[in-house]
Amino acid sequence: MVELGRYSLYMLLLFCPAAMIVAIAGARLQRPQWVQSAERATYACFLLLSIAMVGLAVAMLTNRFDIAFVVSNSTREQPWPFKLAVWGGQEGSLLLWAWMLGLMAALAVYQNRNRNRTLMPWVVVSMMANLLFFAVILCFVSNPFAPLPEGHMMSNGRGMNPLLQHPAMLAHPPLLYMGFVSFAVPFSFALAALVTGELGTSWFRTTRRWTLAAWFFLGIGIMLGGRWAYEVLGWGGYWAWDPVENASLLPWLAGTAYLHSVMIQEKRGMLKIWNLALIGLTYSLCIFGTFLTRSGIVQSVHAFANAEWFGMLFLFYVLAIVATFTILLIWRAPQLRSQSRLDSIASREASFLMNNYLFMALIVVILLGTLWPAITEQMTGARVQAGPPFFQRFAGPISLILLLLTGIGPLIAWRRATLTNLRKSFLWPASFACGVGALLLIGGLRTFYPWAFLTLGAFVVGTIWEEYYRGVRVRMRRGEGVAEAFFELLRRNQRRYAGYIVHLSVVLMFVGFAGATFDLESTRLLRPGEKWDLGNYTVEYRGVQPLDHPHYAGAMARLALWHDGAPVGILTPEKRFYFQQNTPATLPAVSSTLSEDFYVILTGLEADQSVSLKAFINPLVNWIWIGGFVFIVGNTLLLWRLPERKQTAEREVG
Numbered sequence: 271m272v273e274l275g276r277y278s279l280y281m282l283l284l285f286c287p288a289a290m291i292v293a294i295a296g297a298r299l300q301r302p303q304w305v306q307s308a309e310r311a312t313y314a315c316f317l318l319l320s321i322a323m324v325g326l327a328v329a330m331l332t333n334r335f336d337i338a339f340v341v342s343n344s345t346r347e348q349p350w351p352f353k354l355a356v357w358g359g360q361e362g363s364l365l366l367w368a369w370m371l372g373l374m375a376a377l378a379v380y381q382n383r384n385r386n387r388t389l390m391p392w393v394v395v396s397m398m399a400n401l402l403f404f405a406v407i408l409c410f411v412s413n414p415f416a417p418l419p420e421g422h423m424m425s426n427g428r429g430m431n432p433l434l435q436h437p438a439m440l441a442h443p444p445l446l447y448m449g450f451v452s453f454a455v456p457f458s459f460a461l462a463a464l465v466t467g468e469l470g471t472s473w474f475r476t477t478r479r480w481t482l483a484a485w486f487f488l489g490i491g492i493m494l495g496g497r498w499a500y501e502v503l504g505w506g507g508y509w510a511w512d513p514v515e516n517a518s519l520l521p522w523l524a525g526t527a528y529l530h531s532v533m534i535q536e537k538r539g540m541l542k543i544w545n546l547a548l549i550g551l552t553y554s555l556c557i558f559g560t561f562l563t564r565s566g567i568v569q570s571v572h573a574f575a576n577a578e579w580f581g582m583l584f585l586f587y588v589l590a591i592v593a594t595f596t597i598l599l600i601w602r603a604p605q606l607r608s609q610s611r612l613d614s615i616a617s618r619e620a621s622f623l624m625n626n627y628l629f630m631a632l633i634v635v636i637l638l639g640t641l642w643p644a645i646t647e648q649m650t651g652a653r654v655q656a657g658p659p660f661f662q663r664f665a666g667p668i669s670l671i672l673l674l675l676t677g678i679g680p681l682i683a684w685r686r687a688t689l690t691n692l693r694k695s696f697l698w699p700a701s702f703a704c705g706v707g708a709l710l711l712i713g714g715l716r717t718f719y720p721w722a723f724l725t726l727g728a729f730v731v732g733t734i735w736e737e738y739y740r741g742v743r744v745r746m747r748r749g750e751g752v753a754e755a756f757f758e759l760l761r762r763n764q765r766r767y768a769g770y771i772v773h774l775s776v777v778l779m780f781v782g783f784a785g786a787t788f789d790l791e792s793t794r795l796l797r798p799g800e801k802w803d804l805g806n807y808t809v810e811y812r813g814v815q816p817l818d819h820p821h822y823a824g825a826m827a828r829l830a831l832w833h834d835g836a837p838v839g840i841l842t843p844e845k846r847f848y849f850q851q852n853t854p855a856t857l858p859a860v861s862s863t864l865s866e867d868f869y870v871i872l873t874g875l876e877a878d879q880s881v882s883l884k885a886f887i888n889p890l891v892n893w894i895w896i897g898g899f900v901f902i903v904g905n906t907l908l909l910w911r912l913p914e915r916k917q918t919a920e921r922e923v924g
Contacts, residue, residue, distance in 0.1 A: 272334060275325015276415035278318040282405035285315050289398045297391035305391045309379045312394055315401060316372035323369050326362065326414050327354055335424040339414045345429035345850065347821065357443040358430040360564065361414035366444065367560070368404040370451040375401065378455045378480075386476055392462035393455075400454055403587055411580065432822070432848045432855055438498035442491055446518055449488025450556040453521065455480045457553035457595075460546050464598035469605055474532050474545065479909060481549075485525045486905040492518050493898040504856035504871045506791065506886035508894065511661045516640045517559030520633055524552040527629035530679070534622050537684065539609030543599065544626055546606070550595040555633075557588045562640070614686035621679045628672050635664045670722055673780060676773050677730040680737060680766075699732030720784035727777040727784075734770045741767070760907060771904030778897030785866075785890025793873070793884045805887050807868050808832040812840075814879055822848045822855075827872045827881050831861055843872040843883070867891050 289311035296304030326339070330353040334340050343359040344352075356362030375397035382390055408414070418424065456477035463473040474481075495515065496508035509515060528548035534541045561584035612619055638645075639656035646654040681695040706728035707721065715721050738759070745755035760767045794802050796811040810830040817824040824846035831838040841859035848855065861868040866889040874882035 271328045272325045272337070272415065275322040275328075276413075278321040278325070279405065279408050279413070279415070281318050282315055282401070283409060285311050285318065286398045286402035286405055289315065290395050290402070293391040293394040293398075297388075302387070305387070305394075308391065308394050308398075309383070312372075312375050312379050312398065315398070316369075316376040319365075319369040319372040322365060322414075323356075326356055326365060329415070330354060330356065333427075335427055336417055337414075338416050338418050341418060341424050341427040343430050344427045346426055348427075348429050349435075351440055352430055352435050355430065355434070355440055355443075356414070357447070358434050358439075359414075361408070361412045361416075363443065363447075364404060364408055364412055365414050367447055367451060368401060368408060370447055371397070371401050371404065371454060374451055374455050378458070382476065386459075386472065388466050388468060389459060389462040389473065389476075392465045393458045396458035396461045397454060400458075407583065411583070426850075429850050432846075432851055432853055433502055436498055436502050438494050438501070442494040442498055445487050445491035445494060447491075449484050449486075449491055450521065450559065452480060452484030452487060453525065453549075453553045453556050456484070456549050460549045461595060461598065464546065464595075464602050467602065467605065469542065469602060471536060474535070474549075478532075481525065481529060482905065482908055485522065485529060486909065488518065488522045488525070489901060489905075490898070492522060493895075493901070497895065500891075501858070501860070502855075504858045506789075506858075506869050506871070506884075506888065507786075508891070511636075511639065511658050513640045514559070514563055516636050517555075517562045520636060521552050521555035521559065523629055523633055523636075524548055524555055527626050528552060530622055531626050534619055538619060540612070540619060541623065541626070542606040542608060543603060544623075546599055548626070550592070550599070551633075554588055554592050554595070557584065557591060561585055561588055616682065616687040616692070618679060618682050618684050621675050621682055625672065625675050625679065628668050628675070632665060632668045632672070635668065636661065639664075666719055670719075670726065673723065673726045673730065673776075676776065677726070677733040680770065680773075681733050695736075696733075698736050699729050702732035702735075703729035717787050720787045723780050723784045727780050730773060730777050734774055737770060738767070764911075765908065768904055768907035771907060772901060773904075775897045775899075775901035775904055778900055779894050780897075782890050782892070782894030782897065785888065785893070788889045790887040791884070793882065795876075795880055795882050797878070797880045802883070802885075804885055806834050807885075807887065808835075809841075809870070809883070809885065811881060811883075814875060814881060817844065817846060821850060822846045825872065825875050827875075827883070829859070829870065829883075831868060833861075833868070838868075841868075841870055843870050845872045845875070862892055864892055865889065 289308045292304050292311065293308035296302065296306075296308060328334075329337055329340050330344050331350060333344070333346055339356075339359055339361045343356070343362065352358070357366050375394070378393060378397070379390070382393070386393075456474070459473040459477045463469050492515075495518070499505075499510070500508040528545060531541050531548060532545045535545050561581055564581050564584060612623070614620065639660050642656040642660075643653040646652060677699060678696075681699070683691050683695075687695075703725050707725035710721050710724055715724075738756070741759045742752065742755040745758055746752065750758060790805055792804055794804075796802055796809075798811055798813050800811055802809045802811075808831070810832075812828040812830055814825050814827050817826055824844055826842050826844045829841040829843070831841050838861050841861060843859040844857040846855045846857065847853070856871050856873070858869055858871045860870075866887055869886040869888055871884050872881060873884050876882075
């Protein structure tokens with residue numbers, strides 16, 4: 271099976287270009303049967319990639335240490351779920367990306383087997399061109415089945431990085447890749463629309479759920495990555511503006527802008543160029559993230575390789591995508607003029623347009639900060655890092671305005687809002703926000719950004735409450751109960767009201783982000799039996815015990831924790847050293863409540879059994895994870911088709 275997997279990758283080099291050539295010929299010569307043949311070749315590509323994935327899984331599970339990738343990413347003792355986590359190494363991650371791309375291509379073709387027939391040949395061409403690039407990389411540059419060099423014999427492997435052997439990492443990379451790769455489908459439909467000139471609403475209506483699913487998977491992947499960093503890396507935080515973290519955030523921001531902007535085209539026939547440009551930018555940034563991970567131009571704990579020439583292949587790929595899409599967009603620009611004009615600054619259209627500009631500004635800030643070390647190295651010969659203060663200084667004001675628009679957009683009228691409309695729509699949310707802001711000031715909160723984020727968050731919550739309250743009240747007047755009215759509201763306008771739940775998740779996350787302003791951090795050397803007071807907490811060092819394990823050695827401190835004089839429990843932070851990977855690891859211990867986390871790591875152990883501890887008090891951090899759960903709920907409601915009412919269905923049958 272392993273050898274069959276290896277050969278299946280080489281077969282892709284035949285099927286991908288064949289599908290492209292036949293699809294183009296079928297479209298140009300108007301031969302539907304040729305297009306169908308190209309679509310069948312798409313299914314064949316997915317089958318070949320599935321065989322390769324199974325082959326690599328068999329190699330990992332059967333300990334094929336004659337294969338270089340298996341040696342680098344597995345051991346005999348490694349638990350089987352982490353043996354199957356092939357994304358822990360570069361070659362496996364590229365194969366997973368290609369397999370997902372083949373899956374998305376096959377699903378898109380099957381879904382549109384009887385519709386969008388003018389677009390489908392070019393969708394196939396786009397998907398297969400993307401897949402061909404990865405096939406070339408997998409066959410000639412990073413082959414997951416490449417054997418060890420002659421003369422090398424291994425009885426066991428080095429194994430996956432111990433930091434990656436965490437439950438969150440079983441889901442985080444696949445979800446990220448699912449998000450990245452799924453954006454290839456709306457991108458391909460947009461490109462097909464530009465090629466064929468079918469520039470109406472068909473291309474984005476067809477791919478709406480694809481885009482939502484991609485955005486959803488990418489968002490969940492980002493949050494799981496933050497959770498992993500918080501629990502495993504031992505630095506007390508969840509987001510460090512790491513280059514690869516930023517690279518996953520950039521397409522999510524562009525996708526967010528697109529999902530909002532496309533509603534204006536659907537409603538008013540406006541922002542056509544914006545929407546095509548945004549989906550092109552989103553997928554380009556997905557590939558750019560892969561370029562950053564493998565280029566060596568930035569340093570990151572997440573990076574796979576440091577081979578500059580390898581990164582240049584991905585850079586060429588990104589530039590080719592951007593150039594092709596841009597040329598097509600310029601060519602079709604005269605046909606993309608808006609059907610309507612912006613009637614007023616005080617309108618929903620204007621708020622969504624401002625939304626686009628702000629997202630673009632945020633993307634530029636993050637992109638500039640991420641690439642700043644490479645830019646300064648080219649200019650001065652020295653790498654200068656743009657640390658968290660840079661991102662916070664410039665991204666903070668933009669995020670504040672975006673949060674404000676999150677509340678304004680749903681309530682402001684289309685075309686032109688009157689003073690009466692504004693007063694009626696915003697009186698309650700604005701009053702609620704002012705009340706919360708005043709209470710925060712009275713409570714002693716004087717720091718601007720957390721005060722502003724919490725106050726604007728209250729404004730957004732007020733707008734969401736008002737929208738639900740009005741809708742439920744109208745339905746209750748018709749004789750429906752509260753629960754029935756709420757469900758019917760969701761069922762009849764699922765996109766709108768499920769979208770409000772997603773907005774609520776963003777507010778909850780911003781509550782957690784605001785809490786970071788009040789983080790407390792301290793370091794202390796404690797002898798056995800000694801106590802340490804930090805904030806409202808007291809820590810007593812009870813002792814240390816060695817860790818004796820076949821694969822690592824280390825120590826575990828036992829700490830008794832009290833909060834406001836009441837016992838909380840025993841915390842056991844660990845410090846390990848893994849033999850095979852020659853890698854140290856620090857495992858924090860955390861005591862969590864809704865209001866804050868007490869987070870402690872073991873940084874050192876002295877000969878007299880004294881320990882060096884670093885502790886953090888992280889207020890409100892758990893509201894980020896609560897917001898993540900609400901994000902899942904909101905997006906599930908967006909994607910899941912709610913059932914029709916029985917009486918409605920019966921009436922239609924009758």
